[in-house]
Amino acid sequence: MQQFEFTGAVLPPAAEAARGSIRAFLAEEVAAARFQPHRCTWSSFDSGFSQRLGAAGFIGITWPEEYGGQSASSLTRFVITEEILAAGSPCGAHWIADRQSGPQILRHGSERAKREILPRIARGECYFGIGMSEPGAGSDLAAVRTRAEKVEGGWSISGQKIWTTNAHHVHYMIVLARTGERGESRHEGLTQFVVDMQTPGIEVRGIRDMAGNHEFNEVFFDNCFVPDDMVLGAEGDGWALVTGELAFERSGPDRFLSDYQLLVGLIDAVGPAPDRLQAVEIGRMVAELASLRRMSTSIAGMLGRGEQPVVPAAIVKDLGTGFEQALPEVARRLVDCEPSLGAEGPFAEALAETVLRAPSFSLRGGTREILRSMIARGIGLR
Ligand SMILES: Cc1cc2nc3c(=O)[nH]c(=O)nc-3n(C[C@H](O)[C@H](O)[C@H](O)COP(=O)(O)OP(=O)(O)OC[C@H]3O[C@@H](n4cnc5c(N)ncnc54)[C@H](O)[C@@H]3O)c2cc1C
Structure with a gap:
């Protein structure tokens, strides 16, 4: 445990x-x-x-x-x-x-x-993109099929990534690819590469999200060359590396402050004389935010000491994204406002955009079910 x-x-x-x-x-x-x-x-x-x-x-x-x-x-x-x-x-x-x-x-x-x-x-x-997810390898990241073959002076990558945020803007992407057999654990034979997005053999195709924005992409690699000195760690160490990277990805204030401006807008919209329900609900959200902030600060300290707080980071992400997703629902309960992209006023606009984005908060960086399964294993329940 x-x-x-x-x-x-x-x-x-x-x-x-x-x-x-x-x-x-x-x-x-x-x-x-x-x-x-x-x-x-x-x-x-x-x-x-x-x-x-x-x-x-x-x-x-x-x-x-x-x-x-x-x-x-x-x-x-x-x-x-x-x-x-x-x-x-x-x-x-x-x-x-x-x-x-x-x-x-x-x-x-x-x-x-x-x-x-x-x-x-x-x-x-x-700027960088994250080259982890593939069609058929999202939650089950060890199932990645993008391959890197050893060639003179480096590696040749072929395969496909998906949901790559900002791949159409970034200069590099860290790609997780299969370089050997999976082994019994399924975690062997993976390696991370720093891929220059200008390299021949890369095609980026945009995907629109349900708000109509183009933020994430499909990325195709066809014999894309990566020099030896752009390999991270040793060949085959990819699983340990990617797990460590996710601790950085999951624990920061970006996991509970994504829609903080909506909380500010909500408090302004309610005004200085909240009714009992408004006071209770806003008080609860602010108290939750304070707890999350303390937990996240604690993890920042662990990362600074060189530790890899994988399970604590998963806890912060699960609780933090739950908080972020609850916020638009609380806002709708407390203020009479129909969320619509054409609506007038900063609060209505913020509410509409957050309602559309909120479902993704608990998907990006690992889904709720996967985080809870890691937490269960971490505390000895599985
Ligand atoms: C806004 C956004 C940005 C993203 N940016 C990036 C990026 O830049 N780079 C990148 O690599 N990826 C990115 N992703 C992808 C993200 O990491 C994946 O969507 C996520 O890991 C889930 O994988 P999936 O979509 O394949 O879903 P699946 O793995 O197919 O899961 C579907 C559902 O089944 C559940 N499920 C799956 N397996 C289990 C299990 N064993 N037990 C219980 N439930 C299970 C999941 O929790 C989920 O609810 C992004 C996603 C979003 C939404």
């Missing part, structure tokens, strides 16, 4: 100082009308915003200076991240690179990958 606990993490003075700096940066952005607070923050792609954020020193901050970072603590990063999300800033372009691809390269990449890629991510100029 895996032991875990959410020890309280105290934010160090440097983290609180960073809160002042990032708030000042965001206030200036809003004052200059460079962005309008967005309803579903990290779904939005704005490379100009990411470049300004990078130039101001708010991306890749936990990495060593030699790779473009500032050797800051993961708790300082946590504070910057939560402020960026709470402000409703359009932070989606660099999000995956800063959250998981960069840390994955720092831990497992070659010296060339670290030197060439990490400083560009930190400057807000280089």
Whole structure:
């Protein structure tokens, strides 16, 4: 049975100082009308915003200076991240690179990958996609069929990925591919590759979601060459690597602040004299948010110590996305407002967009059933 606990993490003075700096940066952005607070923050792609954020020193901050970072603590990063999300800033372009691809390269990449890629991510100029899911291999990730064959000086990848967020915009994608036999555990023979999206042999086809947006894609690889020094870790280590990457993906404030602007809008819409039901429901949501924030802060501390808090991260994602999905329902109960994309006013617009996006919150990054099955195994119930 895996032991875990959410020890309280105290934010160090440097983290609180960073809160002042990032708030000042965001206030200036809003004052200059460079962005309008967005309803579903990290779904939005704005490379100009990411470049300004990078130039101001708010991306890749936990990495060593030699790779473009500032050797800051993961708790300082946590504070910057939560402020960026709470402000409703359009932070989606660099999000995956800063959250998981960069840390994955720092831990497992070659010296060339670290030197060439990490400083560009930190400057807000280089973006990543996640190449895990395939048709027939979503929840059952070990079933991936994309193959990489050894060739002179590198590897040749052929196969298909699906639901790849921003594949049509990004510079690189970390692809999980089969390089050997599955073995009895089914987890053997997998390897992760850093694939340059400009390489010949890659075709990206867009998929529209139910709100009509083009965010995710199908990606086809046909003998796409990847040099040896763009392999992450050792050949065959892919399962351990991808599991570690998911701990970065699942535990941050982006798992409970995706629609924070709707909570702000709800509180404004209810006004200073809520009735009893409104006070109880909003109080409950705010209390839940405070608990989630403490749990997520605790995981940021664990990640900073080099631990891989796989089960605690799954708990935060399951509870956090449940919170995010409950929010539009609570908003509909408390305020008489018909969600419609053509509706007038910021609250109605925010509600409509969140209602359309909310079902995806508990799918992206691993579904609720899969997370609960991992948690059950982690606490010895399976
Ligand atoms: C907005 C969004 C963005 C995404 N971005 C990316 C991306 O950038 N890169 C990427 O690789 N993927 C991405 N995904 C894909 C996402 O990771 C998968 O959708 C997810 O892992 C589920 O896989 P699936 O869609 O194949 O569903 P399936 O695995 O087919 O599951 C269908 C249903 O069956 C349930 N189920 C499956 N197996 C079990 C089981 N053993 N026990 C109980 N229930 C089970 C699931 O919980 C789910 O409810 C994204 C998805 C969304 C919605």
